[in-house]
Amino acid sequence: VPSLGATYGRGAATMALWDIANADCVVVMGSNMDDPRFTRTSALADIHAPIRAGSDIAFLGGLIRYVIENDLWFREFALAYTNLDHLIEDAYEDPEVLDGLFSGFDPDTGAYESKSWQYKAKAYTAPVGEERAQKAAVEGDNAEPMSKGPPERDPTLQHPNCVFQILKRHYARYTPEMVEQATGCPKETFLKVAEIYAAASGRERTTTLCYAVGWTHHSVGVQIIRAGALLQGLMGNIGRPGGGVMALRGHVSIQGSTDIPTLYNMLPGYLNQPSALKDHATLERFLDTETPATGWWHNTPKYVVSLLKAWYGDAATDANAFGYAWLPKLVSDVSMEPMTLSMADGVVKGQFLLGQNPVVGAANSEMVERGMGKLEWLVVRDFAMTESGEFWKTGRRVQTGEIAPGEIGTEVFFLPAAMAGEKEGTVTNTSRMVQWHDHVCEAAGDSRSDLWFIYHLGRRLKAMYAGSDDPADAAIQALTWDYPVKGERQEPSAEAVLKEIKGYTVTDGKHVAKFQDLKDDGSTACGCWIYSGIFPEKGRNLARARKPDAPDGPGSHAGWAWAWPANRRTMYNRASADPEGEPWSERKKMIWWDEDQGRWTGDDVPDFLPDKRPDYRPDWSKNPKGMDALAGSDPFIMEADGRCAIFAPAGLKDGPLPTYYEPVESPVKNPFYGQQSNPTAKRYPRPGNELNPPQDPRFPHVLTTYRLTELHCAGIPTRIMPHTAELQPEAFVEISPELAEEIGVQNLDWTVLSTLRNEIEVKALVTERMRPFAVNGKTVHQIGMPWVFGWKGYASGASVNALLAISGDANTSINTTKALTCAIRAGRLAPNLRLKGDAA
Amino acid sequence: MTFDPVEPAHVAPQSLGSDDSAEPWQARVRESLDRAAAGRPMLDGGALTEAMEVLCRRRDALRRAGADARRPLAAVNALISLVHAVHYPIGSTPWALLDQARGALGDLHPSQP
Numbered sequence: 001v002p003s004l005g006a007t008y009g010r011g012a013a014t015m016a017l018w019d020i021a022n023a024d025c026v027v028v029m030g031s032n033m034d035d036p037r038f039t040r041t042s043a044l045a046d047i048h049a050p051i052r053a054g055s056d057i058a059f060l061g062g063l064i065r066y067v068i069e070n071d072l073w074f075r076e077f078a079l080a081y082t083n084l085d086h087l088i089e090d091a092y093e094d095p096e097v098l099d100g101l102f103s104g105f106d107p108d109t110g111a112y113e114s115k116s117w118q119y120k121a122k123a124y125t126a127p128v129g130e131e132r133a134q135k136a137a138v139e140g141d142n143a144e145p146m147s148k149g150p151p152e153r154d155p156t157l158q159h160p161n162c163v164f165q166i167l168k169r170h171y172a173r174y175t176p177e178m179v180e181q182a183t184g185c186p187k188e189t190f191l192k193v194a195e196i197y198a199a200a201s202g203r204e205r206t207t208t209l210c211y212a213v214g215w216t217h218h219s220v221g222v223q224i225i226r227a228g229a230l231l232q233g234l235m236g237n238i239g240r241p242g243g244g245v246m247a248l249r250g251h252v253s254i255q256g257s258t259d260i261p262t263l264y265n266m267l268p269g270y271l272n273q274p275s276a277l278k279d280h281a282t283l284e285r286f287l288d289t290e291t292p293a294t295g296w297w298h299n300t301p302k303y304v305v306s307l308l309k310a311w312y313g314d315a316a317t318d319a320n321a322f323g324y325a326w327l328p329k330l331v332s333d334v335s336m337e338p339m340t341l342s343m344a345d346g347v348v349k350g351q352f353l354l355g356q357n358p359v360v361g362a363a364n365s366e367m368v369e370r371g372m373g374k375l376e377w378l379v380v381r382d383f384a385m386t387e388s389g390e391f392w393k394t395g396r397r398v399q400t401g402e403i404a405p406g407e408i409g410t411e412v413f414f415l416p417a418a419m420a421g422e423k424e425g426t427v428t429n430t431s432r433m434v435q436w437h438d439h440v441c442e443a444a445g446d447s448r449s450d451l452w453f454i455y456h457l458g459r460r461l462k463a464m465y466a467g468s469d470d471p472a473d474a475a476i477q478a479l480t481w482d483y484p485v486k487g488e489r490q491e492p493s494a495e496a497v498l499k500e501i502k503g504y505t506v507t508d509g510k511h512v513a514k515f516q517d518l519k520d521d522g523s524t525a526c527g528c529w530i531y532s533g534i535f536p537e538k539g540r541n542l543a544r545a546r547k548p549d550a551p552d553g554p555g556s557h558a559g560w561a562w563a564w565p566a567n568r569r570t571m572y573n574r575a576s577a578d579p580e581g582e583p584w585s586e587r588k589k590m591i592w593w594d595e596d597q598g599r600w601t602g603d604d605v606p607d608f609l610p611d612k613r614p615d616y617r618p619d620w621s622k623n624p625k626g627m628d629a630l631a632g633s634d635p636f637i638m639e640a641d642g643r644c645a646i647f648a649p650a651g652l653k654d655g656p657l658p659t660y661y662e663p664v665e666s667p668v669k670n671p672f673y674g675q676q677s678n679p680t681a682k683r684y685p686r687p688g689n690e691l692n693p694p695q696d697p698r699f700p701h702v703l704t705t706y707r708l709t710e711l712h713c714a715g716i717p718t719r720i721m722p723h724t725a726e727l728q729p730e731a732f733v734e735i736s737p738e739l740a741e742e743i744g745v746q747n748l749d750w751t752v753l754s755t756l757r758n759e760i761e762v763k764a765l766v767t768e769r770m771r772p773f774a775v776n777g778k779t780v781h782q783i784g785m786p787w788v789f790g791w792k793g794y795a796s797g798a799s800v801n802a803l804l805a806i807s808g809d810a811n812t813s814i815n816t817t818k819a820l821t822c823a824i825r826a827g828r829l830a831p832n833l834r835l836k837g838d839a840a
Numbered sequence: 841m842t843f844d845p846v847e848p849a850h851v852a853p854q855s856l857g858s859d860d861s862a863e864p865w866q867a868r869v870r871e872s873l874d875r876a877a878a879g880r881p882m883l884d885g886g887a888l889t890e891a892m893e894v895l896c897r898r899r900d901a902l903r904r905a906g907a908d909a910r911r912p913l914a915a916v917n918a919l920i921s922l923v924h925a926v927h928y929p930i931g932s933t934p935w936a937l938l939d940q941a942r943g944a945l946g947d948l949h950p951s952q953p
Contacts, residue, residue, distance in 0.1 A: 106932065107881055108880065108881040108933075108935070109881070109932035109933045109934075109935065110881070110883070110932065110933055111929075111931050111932030111933070112932075113932075265930070275930070276921075277925070277930070277934065277937075330930065331921045331922075331924065331925040332921070332924040332925040332927070332928045332929065332930065333928040333929060333930050334928070338927075338928035341928075342892075342924070342928070345889050345892045345893055345896065346892070346893055346896035346897065346900075347892060347896055347920065347924065470910075653931055684885060685885060686885050686886060686889060
C-alpha cells in the first residue's frame with residue numbers, strides 16, 4: 001500500500017488481471033519468475049533471471065540506470081506525467097553523498113526527518129499512509145501549501161536538484177557489473193532483461209510488472225515495490241493497456257482486507273487512523289492535518305464524516321463531532337509483530353484468530369507460542385483444528401519439554417468456521433474487483449460464517465455494556481449494530497452490510513450512487529467511500545454482475561462484477577492519452593478526449609473528472625483547492641500535484657528513492673554503500689529473537705521461504721485433505737547439488753537448519769533449481785524451504801518459521817521472511833527435540 | 841556517516857520478584873525506565889520489557905480489584921501506553937514519552953495500589 005500509494009496515489013494493483021494479455025512483455029519478480037529458484041512459472045518464461053533473495057533493488061536500480069543512461073525512457077510521458085522536472089529542497093543530500101543514508105537521519109530516534117526531501121519551498125503531502133499527517137509539519141516558514149502554485153520546475157532537466165538529475169546521480173553506480181556483484185545474476189542475463197524490457201515500453205508498447213510477497217516480506221519491502229513502480233512511471237507503463245503494476249495478492253480478499261482494513265493504522269478507504277501523538281485531538285484538527293489542499297484527497301472530510309455516521313448513526317451529531325472522540329487513537333505500533341511480543345510481555349490478554357494459524361505462518365513460531373501461553377484467552381476459528389489451537393497440547397515448547405500443558409493458563413476456544421459455499425458475501429480480488437458469492441448449502445454442525453460470529457459477538461457485547469456508565473464503553477454503546485438476520489441460525493444479511501459500506505442518505509436511507517455524492521455535514525453515511533457505487537440503487541448489487549465483454553468488445557469487462565474506484569479497471573487511465581487528450585498510439589489507446597461531447601470517453605471508466613478538458617490549467621491567483629488545482633493533463637489525481645512520484649517527497653519512512661541495502665541478516669557486505677542495512681528497519685532484539693549478525697561465519701547461507709501451490713498458506717485446509725496432502729506429503733528443504741556435496745548429504749537425507757532463534761530438522765531435496773551465487777567475490781549458497789508445514793494433518797513436517805526472527809519494514813512492519821541467514825548440517829536433532837506430527 | 845542500530849549485547853532479564861515484593865512496584869518500573877533512558881539512543885528493549893511486565897502485573901491486580909480501582913487502573917493503563925509507544929514506535933522513537941512516563945511515575949504516591 002505505501003509504495004504504490006506514494007508513487008501513484010493508491011495502494012493497489014493498477015490494472016485488471018486480464019489486461020496482462022495486452023502487454024508486450026511481462027516481468028514477474030518476487031513471484032516465481034525473476035526468482036531465486038527456477039520454478040514452474042520460470043519454465044514458461046523466455047528468460048529466467050536468478051537473483052539472490054533480497055537483492056531486488058540492485059536489479060531494479062540497474063534497470064533504472066540502464067534506461068536513463070541509454071536514453072530509453074518514455075520522455076514525453078515522463079516529462080508530462082511524473083515529477084521528473086520538479087525541484088527538490090537545496091538541503092537534500094543523497095546516499096551518494098552520505099554513503100547510504102539520506103539527509104535528515106537522526107541516530108537518536110532511528111528515523112528520518114523528511115523536510116529536506118520536499119519540493120523546493122512547497123508543502124507536499126503524501127496521498128496515503130501515516131505520513132500524510134505531516135501537512136502541518138511541512139507548512140513551515142519557507143514552505144507554502146500546494147494550492148499557492150505548482151512546485152518549481154525545470155523542464156530542461158538540467159537543474160542539479162531536479163528529480164531527474166537526482167535520479168541519475170542516485171542510480172549511476174547501479175551498473176550491470178554492480179548488479180551482478182550484488183545479485184549474483186550474470187551481467188549478460190541482466191542486460192538481456194533490460195534490453196527486452198526497454199524495447200517493450202514506450203508509445204507503441206507496454207510492459208506489465210507483476211510482484212507478490214516475494215517483494216513485500218523484506219526489511220526494504222516497500223522500497224523494492226517503489227523501485228518497480230517508479231521504473232514503470234519512467235517508462236510510461238502505467239494507466240495504459242498492458243501497462244501497469246499487478247500486485248499479486250497472496251490469497252482471497254487480501255486486497256479487501258486493506259480496503260476495509262484489518263490494518264491497525266488505517267480506517268476504511270485508506271483514511272488514517274487518528275493518533276494521540278499528532279494534532280488529532282478533535283475532529284476539526286484531525287481533518288485539518290489530514291486533508292491535503294490539492295488533489296482528490298481534498299475530499300477527505302466527506303469520507304471521514306460519512307464513515308462516522310455509518311458507525312455511530314443517530315449518536316453521531318454535529319454537536320459531538322460525529323462521535324470522533326470514540327475512535328481509538330494510536331500511540332504505538334500495534335501491528336502483528338509488536339503484538340506478538342507484547343503478548344509475551346503480558347500486555348495483551350486475549351486474541352482472536354480468524355482463519356489464521358500463526359504458530360505455523362508467523363515468524364518466530366516459538367515466540368508466538370510463548371505469547372499465546374501468556375494470554376488469558378484465545379479464540380480460534382478455522383475449518384479444522386490448527387497448530388495454533390493446540391499450541392498448549394502439542395506445540396513446539398510442549399513437545400520439546402520446555403513447558404507442560406498444565407503450566408499454560410490460556411483458555412482456548414475452538415469455533416468451527418463455515419467455508420466459502422456455506423455463506424454469502426463478497427471477495428475483493430487482486431484487481432480490486434469485488435465479486436459476490438451466494439450461500440449454497442448450510443455449514444455442517446456448529447460451523448458458522450465469520451459474519452455470524454462477528455455480528456453475534458458485537459450484539460452480545462452491546463448487551464453487556466448497555467448499562468455501563470464508564471465513558472470507555474460509550475463507543476460500543478453508540479455503535480450501530482442493526483443488521484437483519486434470517487433463518488434458524490440467525491445469519492446476518494451480508495447484503496445489508498454491503499449497503500452500509502457503499503453508503504446511503506441518512507434521512508431516507510436511499511442508496512448513494514457514487515462517492516461524489518458523499519457529504520461532510522452528516523447527511524450521508526458510508527462505511528468505505530471507495531466502495532461507494534457498488535450498490536447504486538435498490539436491487540442493483542453490481543458485485544453480482546456477470547456479463548463479460550464479447551471477443552470484439554472493449555475488453556475492460558465492465559459488466560463483470562465491480563471494481564473500486566467507480567468500476568475503473570485501469571487506474572490512472574488518463575495517462576493512456578497524451579497531454580492533449582489523444583491516445584499515445586492507436587495500438588495502445590484506452591480513453592481519450594472527445595471534443596464534440598466535451599467528455600473523456602473510451603474503453604474504460606475514466607479515472608478523471610469526466611468533463612475536465614485536457615487544456616484546463618489552474619488559476620493560481622484564486623488559490624485553487626482540490627481538483628481545481630490539478631491541470632487537465634495531470635493523471636494521478638490522488639497525488640497533490642497530479643503527477644507520478646518518481647521521487648517521493650513525503651509518505652515513506654526510509655527514503656524518497658529506493659536504495660540498495662543488504663537484508664538485516666546477510667552473509668555479505670553491502671557492495672554499494674558503507675551503510676549495511678536499512679537503518680530504519682524494525683528490529684526487536686530480545687532473548688529468543690536475536691538477529692544473526694551480518695557476515696557471521698556461523699550462518700553463512702541465505703535462507704528464503706515460500707509457499708507451495710498444493711498446500712494453502714499455513715496449510716491446514718489442505719494438509720487435512722488427503723487428496724491435496726498427498727501432492728506434497730512431507731516437509732523438505734531445497735539445496736543445490738554443490739551445497740549438498742559440501743555438507744555431505746544426498747537427496748532425502750536428513751539435515752538440521754539453524755539460526756540464533758532455533759533449529760529444525762528436515763529432509764533435503766537436492767535440486768539444480770537452487771544454485772550457488774557468486775556475490776561480491778564469494779560463493780553464496782541459497783537454501784529454500786516452504787513454510788506451509790506443521791505437525792497437524794496428513795502432510796506434516798518442520799515449520800521453517802521457527803527459524804525466523806521478528807523484524808519488519810519501517811513503513812508497514814511487515815516481517816522479513818524472504819531473506820535471512822542460516823546454517824545447515826547433515827544429520828538429525830536429538831530425539832527429544834524432534835517434533836511428532838499427526839501423520840506419525 | 842553510517843548508523844547501525846544493532847542492539848548491544850542484551851542484558852539478561854533480572855529477577856522481577858513477585859507481586860508482593862517488598863520493593864514498591866513503582867521503584868521497579870522506575871529502575872527499568874531509567875536504564876532505558878540511559879541507553880539512549882539505543883532502544884533497550886530488555887529494560888522496557890521489564891518495566892512492562894511489572895506494569896501489566898499491577899494492571900491485572902487492579903482489574904481484579906473491580907470498579908473501586910478505576911482511577912489507579914486508568915493511571916497504570918496510561919503508563920502502559922507510554923512505555924509501549926517508546927518500545928514499539930510507529931516512526932521515530934518518541935524519547936519524550938519515556939521522560940513523560942518517568943514523570944508520571946513520580947507523580948504517583950508510592951502507597952498507591
